[in-house]
Amino acid sequence: MGRFILRRLAFFAITLLTTSVLIFTLIRAAGGNVAAILLGKNSSAEEIHKLSTELGLERPLPVQYFEWMGNFLHGNLGQAFRSKQLASHLIWSQAPVSVPLSLGGLILAIIIAIPLGTFAAKNFNRPSGAFVAVLSQIGIAVPVFWAGLLLSLVFGVHLHLLPTGGWVPWSENFVGALRSLALPVFTLGIVMASTLTRYTRTAILDVMNEDFVRTARASGMSRRVALIKVGLRNASLPLVTVLGLLAAEMVGGTVIIEKVYSLPGISRMILDNVTAREVVVVQSTVMVIVVYVMTINLIIDLAYGLLDPRIRVGK
Amino acid sequence: MSEKLQSVKNSLKRPRKKSRLPLIVGASITLVMVIIGVISMFWIPQDVNVSDPSIRMLPIGTPHHLFGTDFLGRDVTSMLMTGVRTSVIIGASAAFLSLFIGTLFGMLAASISKLDEPIMRTADIFMAMPGIIFALVLASTIGAGYVTTIFALTSFFTPAFVRVTRASSMRVLSEDYISVARLYGRSRLFITIRHVLPNVSSILIVQFTIYFAAGVLSEAGLSFLGVGINRPSVSLGMMLHEAVEQIGITDPLGVWPGLGIVILVIGLNLLGDGLRDYFDPRFSQRVR
Numbered sequence: 001m002g003r004f005i006l007r008r009l010a011f012f013a014i015t016l017l018t019t020s021v022l023i024f025t026l027i028r029a030a031g032g033n034v035a036a037i038l039l040g041k042n043s044s045a046e047e048i049h050k051l052s053t054e055l056g057l058e059r060p061l062p063v064q065y066f067e068w069m070g071n072f073l074h075g076n077l078g079q080a081f082r083s084k085q086l087a088s089h090l091i092w093s094q095a096p097v098s099v100p101l102s103l104g105g106l107i108l109a110i111i112i113a114i115p116l117g118t119f120a121a122k123n124f125n126r127p128s129g130a131f132v133a134v135l136s137q138i139g140i141a142v143p144v145f146w147a148g149l150l151l152s153l154v155f156g157v158h159l160h161l162l163p164t165g166g167w168v169p170w171s172e173n174f175v176g177a178l179r180s181l182a183l184p185v186f187t188l189g190i191v192m193a194s195t196l197t198r199y200t201r202t203a204i205l206d207v208m209n210e211d212f213v214r215t216a217r218a219s220g221m222s223r224r225v226a227l228i229k230v231g232l233r234n235a236s237l238p239l240v241t242v243l244g245l246l247a248a249e250m251v252g253g254t255v256i257i258e259k260v261y262s263l264p265g266i267s268r269m270i271l272d273n274v275t276a277r278e279v280v281v282v283q284s285t286v287m288v289i290v291v292y293v294m295t296i297n298l299i300i301d302l303a304y305g306l307l308d309p310r311i312r313v314g315k
Numbered sequence: 316m317s318e319k320l321q322s323v324k325n326s327l328k329r330p331r332k333k334s335r336l337p338l339i340v341g342a343s344i345t346l347v348m349v350i351i352g353v354i355s356m357f358w359i360p361q362d363v364n365v366s367d368p369s370i371r372m373l374p375i376g377t378p379h380h381l382f383g384t385d386f387l388g389r390d391v392t393s394m395l396m397t398g399v400r401t402s403v404i405i406g407a408s409a410a411f412l413s414l415f416i417g418t419l420f421g422m423l424a425a426s427i428s429k430l431d432e433p434i435m436r437t438a439d440i441f442m443a444m445p446g447i448i449f450a451l452v453l454a455s456t457i458g459a460g461y462v463t464t465i466f467a468l469t470s471f472f473t474p475a476f477v478r479v480t481r482a483s484s485m486r487v488l489s490e491d492y493i494s495v496a497r498l499y500g501r502s503r504l505f506i507t508i509r510h511v512l513p514n515v516s517s518i519l520i521v522q523f524t525i526y527f528a529a530g531v532l533s534e535a536g537l538s539f540l541g542v543g544i545n546r547p548s549v550s551l552g553m554m555l556h557e558a559v560e561q562i563g564i565t566d567p568l569g570v571w572p573g574l575g576i577v578i579l580v581i582g583l584n585l586l587g588d589g590l591r592d593y594f595d596p597r598f599s600q601r602v603r
Binding site: 011015018022023027137138140143144145146149150195202237238241244251252256259270271274289294297 | 439440442446447448451452453455456478479482521525532533535536552555576577578579581585
């Protein structure tokens with residue numbers, strides 16, 4: 001197990017480095033002259049050249065990359081060209097919105113989906129199971145932003161139960177912050193839960209046919225016990241894969257939901273900075289998000305190894 | 316022969332009835348949507364970009380404007396038709412490209428152990444790039460549009476196909492009959508095509524339809540954010556974006572494009588489920 005963890009960690013580092021090159025290239029490749037955009041239309045070539053030199057944008061790209069990456073690894077994420085605000089500060093100020101929203105949605109999805117999917121698989125030939133299957137079908141088909149619009153229409157505009165958008169900082173009003181996150185988290189949670197329910201159902205239906213479930217049944221376990229004790233553990237292998245995929249989907253969902261509920265989160269910050277050509281801030285922000293997703297994936301990978309000894313040993 | 320024995324015999328002979336309903340409903344919905352898309356290539360009631368302030372915000376059911384008009388007096392029926400076409404084209408292209416590339420690399424990773432780590436780590440790299448943010452950056456650097464959207468969607472769908480293909484192939488490869496086939500002297504290629512592919516195809520079919528649908532949803536999401544499809548092209552997500560930006564969430568125009576997306580996606584998913592039940596014999600002899 002120790003070697004397995006070490007190997008995973010090594011690949012974690014390599015993956016992050018490769019990703020950083022990709023991000024850097026992508027953002028700088030078709031960027032146009034950053035200094036020219038910063039100065040506006042009425043700037044002379046000399047001014048542009050002067051600012052470019054000042055900002056260090058005239059140097060070769062590899063030099064800029066290593067400087068950025070070196071600083072990044074030391075925890076210095078750079079600063080905005082214009083406002084001189086630290087990128088780390090900008091990102092950190094979005095975290096109280098984006099992190100609870102994304103993790104809350106993911107956890108809610110798991111809490112809803114695993115029991116519901118197991119239930120649907122167990123009762124696949126009964127109306128109750130079919131009902132859950134149909135429900136998850138519909139849930140999968142609903143775009144996350146449309147679900148958000150409809151939910152805020154129902155709970156906000158018509159029932160006046162929850163705010164339809166906007167944000168109250170945690171420090172100002174804890175309950176207010178919870179209230180403004182309630183609908184977004186709920187929206188993200190049920191949309192992701194639909195996908196996960198469907199996968200859970202499929203995965204468990206798949207293992208229901210396996211010999212070991214039949215053996216468990218033959219050894220005297222009831223159908224329910226056999227499914228939960230033997231089936232769920234074996235079905236967890238494909239499910240863990242799906243969880244990894246959901247982690248990336250979670251970030252996408254978060255970005256869209258923040259837009260729907262006009263929350264001052266990571267999506268608004270990225271959109272603003274992409275438009276303003278604050279390349280260093282964008283690079284660092286995207287990189288932080290990548291680290292976030294990669295860390296979740298790493299945890300899932302390690303869980304993978306714990307669940308299935310075959311994976312741990314390798315092939 | 317006693318009556319009881321006869322009834323047991325009958326029940327053994329009679330194949331379990333398998334509902335074809337999802338397949339039929341799904342195929343019909345998908346077909347209708349595709350036909351709408353194809354028609355919109357040749358004919359739409361009005362030009363989607365011609366506005367007429369004198370007929371702003373006409374209600375649904377107005378003659379010549381079946382679904383009414385938007386805040387600039389543009390015909391909603393035409394926009395919906397064009398939007399459906401955009402959804403189908405982008406969803407299908409992205410899912411097909413991802414299926415092709417993903418299955419290929421997933422199988423390579425599962426069957427050739429030397430390639431496993433490099434392929435999976437590359438997939439991880441792409442998977443770690445959060446798709447929407449990747450697309451957002453891409454759209455702002457090389458410009459939004461059809462090609463950018465399909466490219467972005469493919470690059471973040473493919474790893475999912477690689478992972479799922481590999482995971483399920485590995486499960487098949489750990490079965491006893493694979494060891495038998497190996498001992499029998501079958502080549503890797505033969506085992507992959509003859510044993511692994513048929514056994515993972517049901518999962519891949521479900522996966523393809525899910526990602527066709529996901530492509531439709533993601534395109535809508537990107538266009539809703541304003542970084543997917545923009546005027547003069549029209550997409551369902553873009554219509555929602557316009558409706559919300561201009562009038563707010565209470566706008567009835569926000570209903571139709573969303574409903575269009577939901578119907579198309581449900582149709583695709585039903586089609587996938589139906590196809591899986593149809594192709595996969597294992598599911599017709601399920602343990603109770």
